[in-house]
Amino acid sequence: MTLFAAVLSGCLLFCFSTGAIAAVQITVTDQQGQPLEDAAVELLDPANKIFAQKKAEVKQQDLTFIPFVSAYQIGTAVDFPNMDKTRHHVYSFSPAKVFELKLYANKPEAPVVFDLAGIIALGCNIHDYMQAYIYIGESPFLQVTDGKGQVTFNDIPDGTYQLKLWHPWQNADWVTQNVQIKQGQLMSYQLAITAQEKPKKPKKGFGASYTP
Ligand SMILES: [Cu+2]
Incomplete structure (x- = not known):
């Protein structure tokens, strides 16, 4: 980058x-x-720092994490439903939350609870180009533009x-x-902020029917 x-x-x-x-x-x-x-x-x-429970999910659809950036308060349980026909293997190596959801279709067994503030970079073991971020904050007043x-x-x-x-x-x-x-x-x-545009969609040629 x-x-x-x-x-x-x-x-x-x-x-x-x-x-x-x-x-x-x-x-x-x-x-x-x-x-x-x-x-x-x-x-x-x-x-x-009142905790406001929110329904939270980061889905995988058309080989893309949706939303690309989400923001939730500490303690939020986030679901990772898979809307694709292919299976995904979602993981994070970020210090704020290390986890992996081994190859699954539909819905993983349990949501992931995020218990530390920080930035979680999501990836998929199968599809390298899939990426997304979760911002975990301390406040209930937390949104994404x-x-x-x-x-x-x-x-x-x-x-x-x-x-x-x-x-x-x-x-x-x-x-x-x-x-x-x-x-x-x-x-x-x-x-x-000074920022650089980066693609957040699968590269051209990778459609929903793409199978690794
Ligand atoms: Cu995947």
Whole structure:
């Protein structure tokens, strides 16, 4: 992977009152200002780490992990359903969670519980080009940017939060910055990281019917 220095330029773009709803919208762009999909965004209040149980899965479909980047709180049990006809062998060697789900079709016997914060790089022993990432954070306020490079946190209590931002192609640990969340306001931040586009789909020629 070509490495770029990760640069965070956090700036408050606009801030306006919308009444009773507390919401924070964060937009992540790349160095060129283009919306950056697949960035994990966490808002952490160290004094308030309530666990919010979420249904979580990373499926394998058309020889691709979906989603490419997901973000869950510590303690989340993640399912790895296989929607393909071929079998997969999902693994991680990442320190935050080492595991493997030996060759399986349909659904593995049990979900994987992630109990440490960190980045988990997923791979498949059969299909080298399959890759995906799971960001495990401490906060329940944890999302991944959509195609517009955006996440929206609704109903977030007011206070000071540590904003953590991570993207697979940044050359650094995740970036952090303190942000002030105020009740009754819609606040938008735009953050820029230097990133490099990498393919996240199977290489051309590898279709769903591809058999190793
Ligand atoms: Cu596979």
